[in-house]
Amino acid sequence: MSARILDGRMIGRAIRNRIKTDVAELSELASATPGLAVILIGDDPASRVYVTNKMKACADVGIRSTLIEYPKDVPAEALIQSIERLNDDPTIHGILVQLPLPPHHDVRAVLHAISIEKDVDGFHLYNVGGLVVGDTIFSPCTPFGVMKILDHARIPVEGRNVTIVGASNIVGKPMALMMMRRDATVAVCHAKTRDLAQYTILADILVVAAGVPNLILPQMVRTGAVVIDVGINRLPDGRLVGDVDFEGVSRKASFITPVPGGVGPMTVTMLLVNTLSAARRFVEQTHGPIPAPVHPEDITQLA
Numbered sequence: 351m352s353a354r355i356l357d358g359r360m361i362g363r364a365i366r367n368r369i370k371t372d373v374a375e376l377s378e379l380a381s382a383t384p385g386l387a388v389i390l391i392g393d394d395p396a397s398r399v400y401v402t403n404k405m406k407a408c409a410d411v412g413i414r415s416t417l418i419e420y421p422k423d424v425p426a427e428a429l430i431q432s433i434e435r436l437n438d439d440p441t442i443h444g445i446l447v448q449l450p451l452p453p454h455h456d457v458r459a460v461l462h463a464i465s466i467e468k469d470v471d472g473f474h475l476y477n478v479g480g481l482v483v484g485d486t487i488f489s490p491c492t493p494f495g496v497m498k499i500l501d502h503a504r505i506p507v508e509g510r511n512v513t514i515v516g517a518s519n520i521v522g523k524p525m526a527l528m529m530m531r532r533d534a535t536v537a538v539c540h541a542k543t544r545d546l547a548q549y550t551i552l553a554d555i556l557v558v559a560a561g562v563p564n565l566i567l568p569q570m571v572r573t574g575a576v577v578i579d580v581g582i583n584r585l586p587d588g589r590l591v592g593d594v595d596f597e598g599v600s601r602k603a604s605f606i607t608p609v610p611g612g613v614g615p616m617t618v619t620m621l622l623v624n625t626l627s628a629a630r631r632f633v634e635q636t637h638g639p640i641p642a643p644v645h646p647e648d649i650t651q652l653a
């Protein structure tokens with residue numbers, strides 16, 4: 351068997367085209383151009399590249415974005431004040447604090463200063479809790495992007511065995527909740543899991559977000575499985591690879607996401623989706639209901 355490639359750039363492009371239309375419509379209808387504020391603390395070059403890419407993606411669909419930079423030793427109070435100003439700014443609909451923060455910063459305190467209505471990363475406790483009970487305002491971008499990839503390829507989730515490798519707050523745990531919401535049977539594995547293969551081999555859908563190159567080998571994957579690789583690892587030779595042995599596993603899986611060009615571009619796309627959704631919400635709260643977007647299916651919904 352040779353797996354079909356789930357092309358995150360292509361799916362992302364299709365969604366971004368629709369966002370572009372919706373952004374233009376919202377700008378015209380309510381003169382509210384969606385606005386995203388990105389806060390970057392410190393001088394991590396990788397973070398800078400990610401932030402630049404996100405802002406470029408915003409520009410492509412007509413979302414205004416503002417970069418606010420702080421040195422790594424910015425006092426906590428200054429940071430919180432800056433976030434509070436953005437919370438009160440009617441031209442800003444989404445706020446993103448680029449992670450990881452430099453050491454010594456209290457990540458929780460920073461994330462929880464963000465207004466839940468502007469928390470387009472979905473990292474605030476309220477939105478995490480919303481995900482648990484099924485009525486979140488914003489879903490975290492990476493697992494949200496994974497769901498959109500599956501939906502786009504019409505891969506059913508209900509009743510299927512989903513194994514998630516990685517239990518982080520930003521990928522593994524919210525991924526598990528989204529899959530449970532769709533009536534999958536979910537196993538979550540992590541660094542302390544004994545005999546990982548015992549769980550991965552059961553998976554109809556395998557989502558890997560561990561940050562370990564070649565963690566998933568062909569013998570660990572069931573024939574015909576759908577394999578979603580969330581890992582991003584930079585090898586010493588400069589190559590970017592996921593957590594899955596792509597060559598080997600492609601021969602066994604029915605669908606597979608590549609790295610690069612799989613989940614990564616979808617993460618950025620879902621940030622745009624959440625920012626659009628935040629702007630719509632703002633307009634509705636200040637001016638009352640707005641007509642539904644032109645598209646029959648609401649891209650901002652988790653489904």
Ligand SMILES: Nc1nc(=O)c2c([nH]1)NC[C@@H]1CN(c3ccc(C(=O)N[C@@H](CCC(=O)O)C(=O)O)cc3)C=[N+]21
Pocket residue numbers: 400403446447448449450471491582590609610611612613614615617618
């Ligand atoms: N507050 C916050 N929100 C985030 O969403 C967030 C964050 N902090 N910190 C870092 C991680 C990582 N992340 C990625 C986004 C896009 C790609 C992406 O576009 N990847 C390309 C390749 C990019 C490259 O060449 O390096 C791809 O997979 O094709 C990857 C990773 C968002 N993150």
